[in-house]
Amino acid sequence: MSDAWVVVAAVGAGTIVIKAAGPVLLGGRPLPERVRSVVALLAPALLAALVATTTFGSEQQLVLDARVIGVASAGVALLFRAPVLLVVVVAAAAAALARLVGIG
Amino acid sequence: MATDAPIRFELRQGAITAVPLAIAVGLFGVSFGVLSASSGGMGAIPAVIMSVTTFAGSAQFAAASVMGSGGQPVAAIAAALLLNARYLPIGVSVAPYLTGGPLRRFVHAQLVVDESWAIASRGEGRFDPHRLVGAGIVLWLAWVIGTIVGAIGGDALGDPAALGLDAAFPALFLALLVGQLRSGNAVAAALLGAGIAVALIPFAPPGVPIIAAAAAALIGLVRR
Secondary structure, eight states: OOOOHHHHHHHHHHHHHHHHHHIITTTOOOOOOHHHHHHHHHHHHHHHHHEEEEEEEEEEEOSSHHHHHHHHHHHHHHHTOOHHHHHHHHHHHHHHHHHHTTTT | OOHHHHHHHHHHHHHHHHHHHHHHHHHHHHHHHHHHHSTSOHHHHHHHHHHHHTHHHHHHHHHHHHHHOOOOOOHHHHHHHHHHHHHHHHHHHHHOOOOOOOHHHHHHHHTOOOOHHHHOOOOOTOOHHHHHHHHHHHHHHHHHHHHHHHHHHTTTTOOOOOTHHHHHHHHHHHHHTTTOOOSHHHHHHHHHHHHHHHHHTSSOOOOOOHHHHGGGGGHHOOOO
């Protein structure tokens, strides 16, 4: 089995179990307050880490290239409350344009 | 079992309310398909199967980006599942409102995503299970069909970097992040998570900095 299929199978099975755990196993019981307060912060912490690694990471190095210009443009689009798809298109276009003129 | 009129009404209400969101989710699916099918991605067929089984956009993009940057499969799996850990409390929140036996509850639980959960919410922590199912089915179809369209079209695209597709990943994560910053604690966890990841990039294999950033969520224990 290739790496891609291993990831697809494991993420799929794991997600199905996570989603089903509350409704099937716990029934109506709530999670402990302390567990809930940590789990609620996992998504912002991980998404911010993903922004950082996909903007500055290249193999095992920190680099500044056209992606930074793309992400900065995305930030401006978000300030104007642009929808997600437009934000992504703006970022890609800005990065492509920067490369076209020889930046990054 | 006869489906009575109020249930059919709520199912339809959920589905109709989900349509505008489904268009956005479908286009989001197209971008997942394109990025996965273009060179360096996981491939078209794995991407489609992932959308069918996982049905969670941010986790799928996270797995794809770790794989695309040369990370180990185990790092991609851990990053995706940590992101989906939020479905544990979300699942718990809707659990009292789901009806029927374990199998029915299991299937309905799979239709819970951020958007269907929001549509099913009736305020004060109460949920309509039929709206959840109606919205969930529409969103799932949009996500899967979008991925298929993107995966077929993505093969035709050229060099992802020249098209700026490598900047699409961080832009997407940034847009998803903004939607999560609803409290001071969330902002603090985000800043700390980003800091941990940047500090580890030069020293750890791809994917590991993202998993390590999960430790930032522990500030939920000390700060209220």
